[in-house]
C-alpha cells in the first residue's frame with residue numbers, strides 16, 4: 553500500500569469522544585517506550601507524525617491519525633510505566649477496555665512487544681485480556697535491530713511458547729525495526745486487506 557497522506561486528527565479522553573466510526577481503524581498498544589510512535593511514523597514515512605520518546609506515562613489520550621484520507625491509526629497510551637499512580641492505572645484500564653470493546657470500527661489491534669526482552673508478565677497479561685474481550689490482534693516484536701538475531705529469535709519463540717500455554721491458535725506476528733526499516737510492508741498488507749473487508753461489510 554502506498555501512503556499518500558498522514559495527518560494528526562484529534563486526541564480524545566475516551567471512546568465516546570473519538571471521531572465518527574465511519575472508517576476502518578487500527579490501534580497500536582504496548583508498554584511505554586516499546587517503540588509505538590516510531591513504528592507509526594515508519595509505517596507512514598512521516599517522522600513528525602507521532603511524537604517519539606515524549607515523557608512516558610504522561611499522555612492518557614486516544615490519538616487518531618488519518619491515513620490516505622480513508623483509514624485511522626490510533627496511538628493508545630502505553631502501559632507499565634512505573635511512576636504512574638494506582639488511580640491513574642485504573643483510569644487507564646477502564647479507558648482502554650471501553651475503547652477496545654466498544655469501538656465499532658476497530659479492525660485490528662497491533663500489540664507491541666520489545667524483542668530485546670524475554671517474555672514479560674505484563675505483556676502476557678494484556679494479551680490474555682485481549683483474548684478475553686475477543687479483540688482481533690497481531691503481535692509486533694519491535695526493536696529487532698538492538699539485539700543479535702539469535703537473542704531476538706529466542707525471545708520471540710519464548711513469548712509465543714508462553715502464549716501456547718493458554719491459546720489454541722496463535723495470532724499473526726511481525727518483526728520490526730524502525731532503524732533498519734523492516735516489517736513495514738507486511739503490516740501495511742494486513743491493513744490493506746482489512747480495509748477491503750470494511751468496505752464490503
Ligand SMILES: Nc1nc2c(ncn2[C@@H]2O[C@H](COP(=O)(O)OP(=O)(O)O)[C@@H](O)[C@H]2O)c(=O)[nH]1
Pocket residue numbers: 582583584585586587588589590591603604605606608630694695696697698728729730731
Ligand atoms: N534501535 C531501535 N530503537 C527504536 C526502535 N523503535 C523505537 N526505538 C527507540 O525507542 C525509544 C522509544 O520509542 P517510542 O517510539 O517513543 O516508544 P513509545 O513510547 O512506545 O511510543 C526511542 O528512543 C526510539 O528511538 C527500533 O526499531 N530500533
Ligand SMILES: [Mg+2]
Pocket residue numbers: 588589590602603604605606
Ligand atoms: Mg509514544
